[in-house]
Amino acid sequence: MLDLKIDNARLYPMLGSAQPSEARSLGIRGGRVVAVGTDEPARQSVDAGNRVLLPGFIDCHTHALHAGDRMEEHLRKLAGASYAEIARAGGGIVSTVRAVRAATNATLVNESLPRIAALAAEGVTTVEIKSGYGLDLATELRMLEAIAELSSRVPQRIVPTFLGAHAVPPGTAREEYLRQVIDEMLPEVARRGLAQCVDIFVETIAFTLDDAQRVFERARELKLAVRVHAEQLSLTGAAALAASFNALSCDHLEHLDANGAEAMARAGTVAVILPAAYYFLRETHKPPIPLLRDQGVAMAVASDLNPGTSPVASLLTALHMAVTLFGLTPEEALLGVTYNAARAIGRDDLGALAPGRYADFTLWDIRDPAFLAYQLGGLRPAATYIEGKQV
Numbered sequence: 001m002l003d004l005k006i007d008n009a010r011l012y013p014m015l016g017s018a019q020p021s022e023a024r025s026l027g028i029r030g031g032r033v034v035a036v037g038t039d040e041p042a043r044q045s046v047d048a049g050n051r052v053l054l055p056g057f058i059d060c061h062t063h064a065l066h067a068g069d070r071m072e073e074h075l076r077k078l079a080g081a082s083y084a085e086i087a088r089a090g091g092g093i094v095s096t097v098r099a100v101r102a103a104t105n106a107t108l109v110n111e112s113l114p115r116i117a118a119l120a121a122e123g124v125t126t127v128e129i130k131s132g133y134g135l136d137l138a139t140e141l142r143m144l145e146a147i148a149e150l151s152s153r154v155p156q157r158i159v160p161t162f163l164g165a166h167a168v169p170p171g172t173a174r175e176e177y178l179r180q181v182i183d184e185m186l187p188e189v190a191r192r193g194l195a196q197c198v199d200i201f202v203e204t205i206a207f208t209l210d211d212a213q214r215v216f217e218r219a220r221e222l223k224l225a226v227r228v229h230a231e232q233l234s235l236t237g238a239a240a241l242a243a244s245f246n247a248l249s250c251d252h253l254e255h256l257d258a259n260g261a262e263a264m265a266r267a268g269t270v271a272v273i274l275p276a277a278y279y280f281l282r283e284t285h286k287p288p289i290p291l292l293r294d295q296g297v298a299m300a301v302a303s304d305l306n307p308g309t310s311p312v313a314s315l316l317t318a319l320h321m322a323v324t325l326f327g328l329t330p331e332e333a334l335l336g337v338t339y340n341a342a343r344a345i346g347r348d349d350l351g352a353l354a355p356g357r358y359a360d361f362t363l364w365d366i367r368d369p370a371f372l373a374y375q376l377g378g379l380r381p382a383a384t385y386i387e388g389k390q391v
Helices: 071-078 083-088 093-102 105-121 137-153 174-192 209-221 238-244 258-267 275-280 289-295 315-324 330-336 339-344
Strands: 002-007 026-029 032-036 042-047 052-055 057-059 124-130 157-165 197-200 225-230 249-252 270-273 299-301 361-364 383-386
Touching: 057 339, 071 083, 093 137, 105 124, 105 137, 124 339, 137 157, 137 174, 157 174, 157 209, 174 209, 197 209, 209 225, 209 238, 225 238, 238 249, 238 258, 258 270, 258 289, 270 339, 275 315, 289 299, 299 315, 299 330, 299 339, 315 330, 330 339
Parallel strands: 002 042, 057 124, 124 157, 157 197, 197 225, 225 249, 249 270, 270 299
Antiparallel strands: 002 026, 026 032, 052 361, 361 383
16 A cells, blocks of 8 residues: 555656656655556545645755855946955855854854755755865865755755865865865765765865875765766866766866866766856856757756855746746756756655656646746745645
């Protein structure tokens, strides 16, 4: 007998395709999908009322755990300062580092809860959250511990990522800090099981290609998956390098070239598109969506929720922007917040409605899923389920 059966639904499984299923029911047992289309009896049955049924959304790239804000920097950007200029003047990432170091874990968790709630209200059932605002061993570990505490406080699934190589802390040489990341932070993160994935920001204002190679080699030794912030402000070659290490994803990619796209296609590395950061920074160089499409690179869409370059606690806004600003089709964008987003975080048990996957799903009073790429704002699911339980 099933634990739960959803009947009379317009079902979009998103198992690599945005096409609807002919099936009208979903069977759930033990928190997982066991059947798409079933007559098996269930302890509980729900009539979906012909609503659209979609997998729970996955925000696969965020920096949602932090303290404070950077509104003053935004005002400087509006006055003409660039992201790189603000970073070089001691602002940017390091200004949030100061706030995080001064905050208690309770403060970090309590300030982050409303951001997770805002995502949840739009049907986001899984949120990836990066560290990277500690930039020393103690605070990076404390951030990951706070992410774990946050996970215990919300029904949403939280996936932690270690991003110690986010920026070089003031007063420390890059080489010395990189040594700390490789020799001290990475082994301790792996030993404690605080994250299964490692990220690095490769850019002229952050870390070099050689730095990334050393981080990836150490991560591989520790059996940690890798991701990369790549080609956001300039072409560095980070995407091609990351793909050579079978990276789960390369994120941003505004300056990606054909060599990088081809390498990602060969490796099966997902391109994570972050249009809210592009919008907030008022960039003009768009990711090469036609190139990614032609190469067959899977594309995910994420909010990049963070205090400096994307204070946007809305995955639906990012989805809308991916379509209107970057030219993704609504179907590509929807796969980008479901199936491909799950691939970007290395989770083949999420992101689609298929036997064996977790029963994370939402019901929507809309006539077609493409409506989510049409209307901007005011859209909420009629119901959200995580592991077969309504939240």
